[in-house]
Amino acid sequence: MKIEDLITDIDDQDHLSSNEQTPLREDAFDLTDQEKIESIKKDVHNILQTLGMDMTDDSLKGTPNRVAKMFVNEIFGGLRPEKKPSASTFENKYKYGEMLVEKNIVLYSTCEHHLLPIVGRAHVAYISNGNVVGLSKMNRIVDYYAKRPQVQERLNIQIVRELQQVLNTQDVACVIDAKHLCVNSRGIRDIDSSTVTGEFGGAFKDVQVKREFLDYIKMPTQF
Ligand SMILES: Nc1nc2c(ncn2[C@@H]2O[C@H](COP(=O)(O)OP(=O)(O)OP(=O)(O)O)[C@@H](O)[C@H]2O)c(=O)[nH]1
Ligand SMILES: [Zn+2]
Numbered sequence: 001m002k003i004e005d006l007i008t009d010i011d012d013q014d015h016l017s018s019n020e021q022t023p024l025r026e027d028a029f030d031l032t033d034q035e036k037i038e039s040i041k042k043d044v045h046n047i048l049q050t051l052g053m054d055m056t057d058d059s060l061k062g063t064p065n066r067v068a069k070m071f072v073n074e075i076f077g078g079l080r081p082e083k084k085p086s087a088s089t090f091e092n093k094y095k096y097g098e099m100l101v102e103k104n105i106v107l108y109s110t111c112e113h114h115l116l117p118i119v120g121r122a123h124v125a126y127i128s129n130g131n132v133v134g135l136s137k138m139n140r141i142v143d144y145y146a147k148r149p150q151v152q153e154r155l156n157i158q159i160v161r162e163l164q165q166v167l168n169t170q171d172v173a174c175v176i177d178a179k180h181l182c183v184n185s186r187g188i189r190d191i192d193s194s195t196v197t198g199e200f201g202g203a204f205k206d207v208q209v210k211r212e213f214l215d216y217i218k219m220p221t222q223f
Contacts, residue, residue, distance in 0.1 A: 078147030120178025170202030
């Protein structure tokens with residue numbers, strides 16, 4: 001793929017290098033969402049028709065529209081830059097200077113190689129540089145980048161880069177542990193394996209800081 005063919009969220013271009021970006025074409029948003037749904041509907045119909053399915057069957061006739069809407073509005077809804085959650089920060093008045101960990105964030109994404117689900121957990125942490133972000137915004141940022149055709153490594157990096165920008169600090173980390181249905185349910189069909197990735201920025205590169213973060217993740221949640 002040529003470098004010119006790669007764009008990312010328009011407002012992300014300053015701080016992401018091209019290999020961290022979702023490979024989108026420049027004309028990615030020329031069509032409206034409704035136009036995309038109409039086009040994908042025909043494609044899904046064609047796939048099922050080619051497979052020999054009776055597309056007039058009551059149970060199947062709504063499928064192309066259903067799948068097209070699901071692609072555009074739901075599982076790939078995070079391709080649209082305007083859907084990025086606004087993660088307003090506020091002043092760290094209480095001067096909390098330790099690590100904050102938002103753990104066990106449920107993650108649903110889609111493997112871009114097979115278009116099968118990736119299901120897992122993300123654990124996000126940062127050390128405040130004067131600003132704090134609303135807790136739920138971390139879950140929302142994970143969800144936004146997960147709603148794209150993804151590979152886990154890129155998803156992991158995109159989450160960290162976004163929070164680094166929002167919080168104006170390098171001291172952000174994210175670990176993802178996820179099952180890829182392309183590995184679990186087809187191909188090698190290894191139901192037990194999962195994939196762990198980690199991205200550690202700034203202070204989290206320090207072994208002890210990283211250790212503290214990983215220990216918090218392991219700690220059972222008591223409630
Ligand atoms: N690095 C990485 N690889 C992934 C991810 N999701 C899926 N893959 C892998 O992408 C690879 C695609 O390999 P191919 O050989 O082209 O596909 P395939 O013939 O379907 O491979 P098998 O899954 O081994 O049957 C597979 O090994 C997948 O396991 C991911 O998030 N990160
Ligand atoms: Zn896959």
